Amino acid sequence: MWRSLASNMLTFLVVGLFLVGGVVLWGKSQYSATGPLEEAICLQVQRGSNIARVSRDLHEENAISNAAIFRMGAAYTDKASQLKAGSFLIEPNATMAEIVDQITRGGANTCGTEIVYRVGVTRTVVDVRELDPATNEFVERAEFELAVDETPAAYTEKRAEADTRYRLILAEGVTSWQVVEALNAMDVLAGEAGEVPTEGALAPHSYEIVEGTDRKALLEQMTMLQSQRLAAAWEGRDPDLPLQSPAEMLILASIIEKETGIPEERRDVASVFVNRLNQGMRLQTDPTVIYGITKGRGVLGRGLRQSELRQVTPWNTYVIEGLPPTPIANPGAASLEAAAHPASTDFVFFVADGSGGHAFATTLDEHNRNVARWRQIEQERGNN
16 A cells, blocks of 8 residues: 555656646746747836836736746846846847846847937037837937027936936037037036047047046047047058158048048048148148137138138148148048048049039149139029
């Protein structure tokens, strides 16, 4: 009798172990299986939340098939305690394993509301935008010019939300003074910016920032990135450039940046200035004259006068020889590369061609014809 009872107990134990093993295998397969989500959603994980609350939210959104398996999978992989606050774009059919990895890995938010500060040459614009998970495209909620327009309610509301993320986009060609002015007007930042950094020392780039980012620390980050870009450009430069130092390359790159906004033209524009330097010709570029007038503090807002073209300043390349003493703006990586690798041309002249680009020439006669054509275009536009 005892032998029979022991045998039955052993049988039950074996069957139980098989059942438990089967449940575990089933749970693992469910954890790694394609999820039920049909359209992308933006999952918001609040500070102080936990895996249990997130699993309920995901189940309610039909992003996971079983909240308990989601929790057990997160615990089994030792990720339950690594939950990160933020907004996460959950793609259609994401597995539970993929979602757990996404919300515990951290890093930049991938959806929700984003406030973008665009520091440009003429103004700083603030965009309040929200990612539509269904289309994976941003929908604009508000836009205004910083320190000029009235602050819209949408900006104030989103600034108050803990999961709003922030980005600062520094355009190519802005001056250091313009950057500091913009940073001082941004209420998301903290601390004192301090002195205006050296012209050309800041890297145009898209910077992720957070509430309370220190202004001076942000400027140091911009300076470090520009220093790295300049060092790389100088290290890989063409060997026969008429430039004596990285500082001179930075100056040339800033002039290229201000002369053209057409990416395909940068190396041709660079070739004009390199050819002029090699031939001992003056650079004769208007942006340097303008910088001598404004010192980078805003835009001139009008055309240059003949008297200004003749006026002696350290930056007026119509009257000085060679490069000006400092950069005239903060050049981007592409202009640094153009300065390091100018096109191989005989061009020594260029003028606007009416299309947003320039007409290049190797002789003065050809250049004069291009100038006459440009003046005719200007006259026709003035008559319309």
